[in-house]
Amino acid sequence: MDGSSRLISRRQLLAGSSAFLLIAPASVAAKQAAADVEGNTATAKSLVDTIEPILSYDTSYNLQLAIQNYEAFIAANGSWEEPTRETFGLKLGVSRRAAALLKRRLMINGDMPLEKRVNDEFDAGLDAAVRLFQARHGLVINGVVDEATFYALSVPTDYRLNQLRLNAQRIDYWAKALSDRYVVVNIPAATIEAVEGAQVVQRHVAVVGKVDRATPILNSKVHQVKFNPYWTVPKSIIEKDMIRYMNEDPEYLTKFRIRIFDGKGNERQPTDIDWSTDEAVQYTFRQDPGPENSLGRCKIDFYNKYDVYLHDTPQKSLFSENARFYSSGCVRVEQVETLISWLLRDNGGWDLPSVQAAFDSGTQDNVALNVQVPIHTTYITAWANRQGTVSFRDDVYGFDAQGLVSFG
Template sequence: MKTSRRTFIRVVGAGAATAALAAPAMAQSVIDEILSSHSRATWDDQFDARPTAQPGRVVSTSPVFSQQTVAYVEQTMAHYQNIVANGGWPIVPSGKALKLGVVDPDVAVLRRRLMISGDLAESAGISNAFDSYVDVALKRFQTRHGLPADGATGRYTYAAMNISADIRLGQLQTNLERLRNMPDTSGRFVMVNIPAAEIEAVENGRVASRHVAVVGKIDRQTPRLTSKIHEINLNPYWNAPESIVRRDIIPLMRKNPNYLKENNIHILGPNGEVDPLSIDWNTEEAAKLRFRQDPGRINAMASTKINFHNPHAVYLHDTPQQSLFNGLERFHSSGCVRVQNVRDLVVWILKETQGWDRRRIEQTIQTESDVKIPVANPVPIHMTYVSAWATDQGVAHFRDDIYGLDGVDALQISTL
């Protein structure tokens, strides 16, 4: 049975643009503030749950996409094979909201479930009390499954918890084969993990930075590919793909004739700019034309576009819709990948490109002028599909099979 999580967390202000840029006279102070800021968002999975010394840490500096992970998954599979051989774990009754302070017979079942999966130490014992040990263990479980670590047994926590051990074992096996067939991961590279909606920048076998991402919808999937990042485009123009013109822009213009003007989008034809009022929006005439959005704070790519050669015309980019990064489901794009804290990633990509430190990047963004920067040493990028993996601490991570590539209905979610 497919489980819908779409309504669990609703994004706030999906159509809102980011705050206006400072006036030129204030530009330098804005840059200094950005450079000294310590409030940038952290990666979803950096929660270190240690109810006792026994369960391994959730956070790890080991990259998901690595030969090390192959070994970790193999070790974890041996543990899960043992769990399956011993009857798996119990189904936790899903009718109640269990949380810290609750005393209920179902808590005893929850404790047993968390012990078997390694989230709660055996020394915590079995009782009906939802105490601090269970609270930390449940948050740890939620983090491993890409859920908000709120310590309460909601609908989606129950759904993840009650997937059987043998199905989880099969999910590990499926992803082990994907990891075994990975391309070369030596040196520096960027990995986009599609089902996790996360990005890792990897250098010398360790994760240099992690980023929350927004990837493609089920009907507009982010492709799996390997390429090299060859260019950073600051303050980019956005050229709308024909698919977006047909699916989105034409219907929006039928509803709101001022949509293009309000969003700084121009129509370009063979003889120059075309007046939107001259187009019959009830036909497909507009799909033959070029739609280009000016650089600026409401541009679909905001400040940054990260280019790499590929046949799908996809790229990584910034977004004015920062609230999307806070969602439980981050499958909203038309195939391209939106990156939280994208400027941190750009600084890392350009570290070997002379003359482009963080200060110059921030100064250039303030100008709102379209600037293309060739990457001195193009950085490999792997857009992958890994829905289950393990860390060096023997901690198994699982994500929903958003595109249905694992072949098991119980692992999928629905957009309905």
């Protein structure tokens, strides 16, 4: 059975997943390990969040090296063994035979230095290796073999090799459109990179589209930032969500300062609508600016036919989750103020304090970019950096399973 026929769906793996170069220099993380778990976390992040962009020709070259290593391993050993049930729940301080088996596995991945003998202790070195494995998965870094980590360990070797090959082709295809300065939204990782001069200058956690309301894949240009915007609710959300919310709580619109307008611009009251039908889709629903606005304090517009955009959000807690696929296609950005200051730098007078002041003012203001910035929403589930760190993510939209390279 080849790798393409053993692809694992999101429904089988409950969270995003990642593995590493089999001879990865990333094993330096274990060498630097100490009892200080915060230090282990910082080291893991430093090996993953390097300056190389996910979408670049350099990444394509690094992926070719990873492919060679995976092919060599499979030729010599076949697939690595799946974790045993006893592996689940392992954490620092636990003594269990499964800890020794986990060490062997993480040595294969390059997360720990090779040793001839291992003991059953979940020690500082294993803690560092598990945190590095989690960082490469894009998982919450806690040093515990929790559910998401266990399932990531269960992904077979040939599945990972297939991801490497497929994504090398994707990156080669998309890299042709790159300029010196651009923004990349990587949907499977739910992250954003601001890139300039072939280096990542900012990296942001994101929330992207649900499986049934996917964020579209496209190339475009950011042309405008809206401060303290109104939110006009898409008809699809009125139909799929708003009617249900109102049936559950008739005060929903009032609580969230969402007003209703008819086709002539006249404001209507929620009591004017029969919520037992789909009558509501005939009206325009608009949410006033404010802290509870679904767009938060800003909206970043780029040209597209899907009516999607980047934006702030009042739901900050979602950024700390493993799988951040909650939106209806738009992309929510953590620490969006720093991205805006970078996008508006050619407008003059815009820096981080001035962006924050615009947020705090509550005043609606639309600012057109003097220099429009290219943006690419992409689908990369495997990439590598020059340190030898290979990261993987879950095939949340099933595009790996379909073998898709281009998305025209």
